[in-house]
Amino acid sequence: MSRSYDLIVIGAGMAGVAAANMCASRGWSVGIVDALPYGGTCALRGCDPKKILRRGAEIIDSARLMRGKGITSDGLAISWADLMKHKHGFTDPVPARMEDTLRANGVDTLHGPARFTGKNNLEIEDAHHTARHFLIATGARPRTLGFPGDQHLVDSTDFLQLPELPQRILFVGGGFVSFEFAHIAARAGSAPTIIDRGPRPLKAFDPDLVHLLIARGAASGIELLRSTTITSIEKSEAGYQVTVDRSGRTETMVFDLIVHGAGRTPELTSLDLDSAGVAWDEHGVHVAPHLQSTTNPAVYAAGDSADTPGMPLTPVAVIEGKVAASNMLNATTKAPDYTGVPTAVFTIPELARVGMLEQEARDQGIDLEVRHHDTSSWYSNYRIGETTAAAKILIDRTTDRIVGAHLLGPDYAELINVLGLAMKLDLTTRQLKSVTAAYPTVGSDLGSML
Numbered sequence: 001m002s003r004s005y006d007l008i009v010i011g012a013g014m015a016g017v018a019a020a021n022m023c024a025s026r027g028w029s030v031g032i033v034d035a036l037p038y039g040g041t042c043a044l045r046g047c048d049p050k051k052i053l054r055r056g057a058e059i060i061d062s063a064r065l066m067r068g069k070g071i072t073s074d075g076l077a078i079s080w081a082d083l084m085k086h087k088h089g090f091t092d093p094v095p096a097r098m099e100d101t102l103r104a105n106g107v108d109t110l111h112g113p114a115r116f117t118g119k120n121n122l123e124i125e126d127a128h129h130t131a132r133h134f135l136i137a138t139g140a141r142p143r144t145l146g147f148p149g150d151q152h153l154v155d156s157t158d159f160l161q162l163p164e165l166p167q168r169i170l171f172v173g174g175g176f177v178s179f180e181f182a183h184i185a186a187r188a189g190s191a192p193t194i195i196d197r198g199p200r201p202l203k204a205f206d207p208d209l210v211h212l213l214i215a216r217g218a219a220s221g222i223e224l225l226r227s228t229t230i231t232s233i234e235k236s237e238a239g240y241q242v243t244v245d246r247s248g249r250t251e252t253m254v255f256d257l258i259v260h261g262a263g264r265t266p267e268l269t270s271l272d273l274d275s276a277g278v279a280w281d282e283h284g285v286h287v288a289p290h291l292q293s294t295t296n297p298a299v300y301a302a303g304d305s306a307d308t309p310g311m312p313l314t315p316v317a318v319i320e321g322k323v324a325a326s327n328m329l330n331a332t333t334k335a336p337d338y339t340g341v342p343t344a345v346f347t348i349p350e351l352a353r354v355g356m357l358e359q360e361a362r363d364q365g366i367d368l369e370v371r372h373h374d375t376s377s378w379y380s381n382y383r384i385g386e387t388t389a390a391a392k393i394l395i396d397r398t399t400d401r402i403v404g405a406h407l408l409g410p411d412y413a414e415l416i417n418v419l420g421l422a423m424k425l426d427l428t429t430r431q432l433k434s435v436t437a438a439y440p441t442v443g444s445d446l447g448s449m450l
């Protein structure tokens with residue numbers, strides 16, 4: 001059946017669903033389509049299932065930290081199959097629940113791969129729809145690495161579905177995916193290795209804190225090889241034989257599983273964007289700051305598939321989905337405000353950031369005061385036996401405002417939200433320090449960090 005809509009959203013992930021619900025609530029006729037079950041990457045193949053698996057790893061690690069301090073952790077282990085069942089208990093109901101909510105809000109839920117056939121025309125399987133507006137919210141996929149044997153790589157989606165965890169695991173790429181998964185795998189009894197092509201992994205994070213995290217990971221059994229690029233994989237009797245270029249030398253190693261953690265690229269190739277006159281490249285759909293296509297005014301883009309200053313993260317996808325919807329509804333040109341959007345790598349302990357890196361702040365000529373503390377001996381960390389924790393808060397001396405904050409420690413991904421809030425509301429550090437936290441909580445460490 002073919003229909004004419006005010007808006008068709010392509011992609012039922014965080015960005016798409018936020019926009020579809022908002023436009024339907026204002027009386028627009030809205031269709032949303034996905035080629036996969038509804039929910040997108042975050043709920044089904046990313047943030048949420050990943051952090052459920054991490055819970056098992058947290059418990060193992062917490063018990064180990066308390067060895068000799070009243071806890072006997074011998075024999076404590078993760079049952080991977082049971083942990084997976086726990087994960088499915090959350091992920092399995094998501095698609096039906098999400099579709100039910102959309103339909104209850106008046107949104108038509110469509111299925112199948114979507115493809116443009118004109119500036120206002122979209123084909124979904126055999127149905128041809130037209131719309132006044134489109135939102136491209138198709139997310140991202142692992143980028144093609146293109147070396148001999150790359151078909152043997154599994155991606156993050158495969159990893160989160162593994163029926164069992166093998167012993168020798170190689171993670172290709174020293175970014176979010178590899179670090180988070182390696183920290184889970186190490187506590188589940190595997191021996192993970194991460195390779196990164198550059199000298200510095202986790203480049204989006206504070207180098208001093210990354211250095212501490214790498215040492216903590218090494219103590220938990222995670223090997224990191226820097227300046228190492230994978231060049232081929234061959235299947236052999238002993239496992240997958242991996243050849244790497246390590247600072248100019250060729251080396252081979254054998255693994256049971258090789259996981260792609262070497263970056264993601266917008267999912268746009270199957271959309272036939274040229275038929276709609278939509279400009280795009282490997283960074284995403286080309287959009288103006290208010291998220292409208294630079295070449296087809298009927299089209300907007302949001303989330304991982306849009307080329308915007310926002311990082312490819314869930315909160316950014318939600319902000320952009322809502323801003324795109326608001327601009328379509330009201331014919332406005334408001335740009336998203338990314339101020340104070342934090343990010344965290346859910347390693348153990350977790351590494352978090354909001355605002356600028358120290359080097360970025362120095363490059364901008366900000367009169368910077370760096371409040372840098374080793375917090376490993378502070379009460380909150382002593383209590384749980386954590387040995388690695390630090391905070392680095394960057395303050396503009398002339399305004400007393402936080403321009404960046406970097407934290408490594410247990411529960412610090414919660415604490416970074418408070419620093420993000422302070423940045424968003426333009427609070428001075430003096431105002432932030434005037435807030436009283438319940439004691440003893442991790443939040444009550446914030447005053448001393450400042």
Ligand SMILES: Cc1cc2nc3c(=O)[nH]c(=O)nc-3n(C[C@H](O)[C@H](O)[C@H](O)COP(=O)(O)OP(=O)(O)OC[C@H]3O[C@@H](n4cnc5c(N)ncnc54)[C@H](O)[C@@H]3O)c2cc1C
Nearest residue numbers: 011013014015035040041046114138139303304312313314
């Ligand atoms: C392993 C992993 C862990 C992550 N963890 C975190 C985290 O802890 N915190 C965080 O903030 N971010 C995390 N992210 C990033 C986060 O998941 C993404 O930034 C976010 O989900 C992007 O949302 P989106 O709406 O732009 O796209 P998506 O959620 O990816 O949704 C896009 C949808 O479009 C559909 N689609 C694509 N092409 C078509 C087509 N042609 N026709 C129809 N449908 C189509 C897809 O099937 C998909 O459902 C993680 C990512 C991964 C991979």
Ligand SMILES: NC(=O)c1ccc[n+]([C@@H]2O[C@H](COP(=O)([O-])OP(=O)(O)OC[C@H]3O[C@@H](n4cnc5c(N)ncnc54)[C@H](O)[C@@H]3O)[C@@H](O)[C@H]2O)c1
Nearest residue numbers: 173174175176177178196197229230261262263264312344
């Ligand atoms: N906690 C979170 O918020 C979270 C978790 C997972 C993923 N994500 C999102 O997903 C995106 C993709 O994550 P990712 O970890 O795949 O990518 P990433 O961009 O975080 O890291 C990729 C790393 O791989 C390295 N690399 C690239 N090609 C390589 C090669 N051939 N050999 C060796 N190293 C190579 C890069 O130098 C880089 O350090 C992230 O940018 C992030 O936005 C977020």
